[in-house]
Amino acid sequence: xxxxxxxxxxxxxxxxxxxxxxxxxxxxxxxxxxxxxxxxxxxxxxxxxxxxxxxxxxxxxxxxxxxxxxxxxxxxxxxxxxxxxxxxxxxxxxxxxxxxxxxxxxxxxxxxxxxxxxxxxxxxxxxxxxxxxxxxxxxxxxxxxxxxxxxxxxxxxxxxxxxxxxxxxxxxxxxxxxxxxxxxxxxxxxxxxxxxxxxxxxxxxxxxxxxxxxxxxxxxxxxxxxxxxxxxxxxxxxxxxxxxxxxxxxxxxxxxxxxxxxxxxxxxxxxxxxxxxxxxxxxxxx
Numbered sequence: 001x002x003x004x005x006x007x008x009x010x011x012x013x014x015x016x017x018x019x020x021x022x023x024x025x026x027x028x029x030x031x032x033x034x035x036x037x038x039x040x041x042x043x044x045x046x047x048x049x050x051x052x053x054x055x056x057x058x059x060x061x062x063x064x065x066x067x068x069x070x071x072x073x074x075x076x077x078x079x080x081x082x083x084x085x086x087x088x089x090x091x092x093x094x095x096x097x098x099x100x101x102x103x104x105x106x107x108x109x110x111x112x113x114x115x116x117x118x119x120x121x122x123x124x125x126x127x128x129x130x131x132x133x134x135x136x137x138x139x140x141x142x143x144x145x146x147x148x149x150x151x152x153x154x155x156x157x158x159x160x161x162x163x164x165x166x167x168x169x170x171x172x173x174x175x176x177x178x179x180x181x182x183x184x185x186x187x188x189x190x191x192x193x194x195x196x197x198x199x200x201x202x203x204x205x206x207x208x209x210x211x212x213x214x215x216x217x218x219x220x221x222x223x224x225x226x227x228x229x230x231x232x233x234x235x236x237x238x239x240x241x242x243x244x245x246x247x248x249x250x251x252x253x254x255x256x257x258x259x260x261x262x263x264x265x266x267x268x269x270x271x272x273x274x275x276x277x278x279x280x281x282x283x284x285x286x
């Protein structure tokens with residue numbers, strides 16, 4: 001069945017009404033609100049990433065009605081907590097801004113398997129796109145704080161094709177097994193002066209992590225040359241592959257960071273093909 005939603009109508013109500021196999025079509029315009037989809041095998045289709053925008057502005061240091069900080073994992077604009085969901089031709093935005101003061105600001109959270117996104121734009125600052133599941137230690141830590149739907153402990157595969165994903169720090173992060181095909185990964189200006197595109201946290205038994213295939217790493221005007229790293233491991237054994245990608249001058253010649261003063265460089269599984277001269281010694285080829 002086709003469900004058509006227009007600006008001013010509740011996106012959450014449409015999500016709640018959807019049945020497996022439905023298409024939710026979003027008319028051009030801005031949808032300001034926060035919504036969670038829990039129905040599997042639903043397609044959400046906009047009229048184009050520049051014409052259909054879903055926007056909200058939660059941030060990690062915001063206080064809820066009980067005076068408790070939101071934390072990163074409650075700041076999403078859209079959350080997908082179901083399998084087989086597809087999204088196409090729309091933008092998902094968190095416009096809270098100033099993460100150096102407000103903390104993390106997630107635009108899209110995905111806790112689903114067989115997720116597919118095409119021709120979309122994801123925009124925020126720090127932590128734009130979270131790809132579930134959570135690391136095991138956080139699943140345990142947030143028991144009773146996050147609802148079970150946001151603590152899924154199962155493999156989640158995701159695919160992004162011809163999308164624009166932009167942010168500042170760790171703006172693609174999590175433990176999902178995600179493939180990014182022909183996407184633009186765009187770093188935005190940040191007051192802190194340094195940024196990181198990906199922050200994987202895959203468990204050692206996972207053999208698939210984040211794979212960037214034929215992606216373009218670009219930057220907003222004003223991002224300093226050499227100030228952005230392709231990835232740093234959010235947990236030991238984080239897994240990232242970069243295959244046939246192109247990089248702007250904003251990318252550090254070293255390519256990768258070990259995450260502050262940790263020794264995660266000893267366990268990180270980072271691969272780059274073709275290899276780039278001058279990269280850190282612990283990045284692997286192919």
